[in-house]
Amino acid sequence: xxxxxxxxxxxxxCFGCGPANMDGLxxxxxxxxxxxxxxxxxxPIYRSGPEVVAGGVVGTLLDCHTAAAVLRAVxxxxxxxxxxxxxxxxxxxxxxxxxxxxxxxxxxxxxxRVVELEQERAIAEGxxxxxxxxxxxxxxxxxxIPD
Numbered sequence: 001x002x003x004x005x006x007x008x009x010x011x012x013x014c015f016g017c018g019p020a021n022m023d024g025l026x027x028x029x030x031x032x033x034x035x036x037x038x039x040x041x042x043x044p045i046y047r048s049g050p051e052v053v054a055g056g057v058v059g060t061l062l063d064c065h066t067a068a069a070v071l072r073a074v075x076x077x078x079x080x081x082x083x084x085x086x087x088x089x090x091x092x093x094x095x096x097x098x099x100x101x102x103x104x105x106x107x108x109x110x111x112x113r114v115v116e117l118e119q120e121r122a123i124a125e126g127x128x129x130x131x132x133x134x135x136x137x138x139x140x141x142x143x144x145i146p147d
Contacts, residue, residue, distance in 0.1 A: 003028030016064030
């Protein structure tokens with residue numbers, strides 16, 4: 001099964017989730033009920049400290065993963081996927097809480113879902129977990145770019 005990113009943007013170059021960015025993180029998000037989920041494993045090049053993923057990488061993963069949740073929700077509501085069919089949305093702001101170290105070279109699971117959806121604004125929440133423990137959370141505000 002293709003990820004949402006592969007379906008929507010197969011030539012996408014986003015550092016976090018662009019399928020065509022061979023130097024990026026290449027996050028792949030999948031629909032699962034009312035949320036999107038992903039699995040990812042950090043190689044040592046994303047190191048911050050001994051066996052720990054850099055906080056900026058964690059933030060990028062969560063930002064891109066909330067993007068998948070928002071684009072999916074807006075697409076289901078409007079019958080067209082933002083960016084693919086025009087109507088771009090962007091992150092306005094986000095807050096990431098690093099609750100514990102996200103480990104290198106161990107699979108982590110990402111979860112995100114939209115908790116508020118308006119015509120030109122969405123709020124998504126998500127988290128990363130490893131072995132059943134939440135390592136980071138996000139609350140992100142997304143906005144439609146006006147014409």
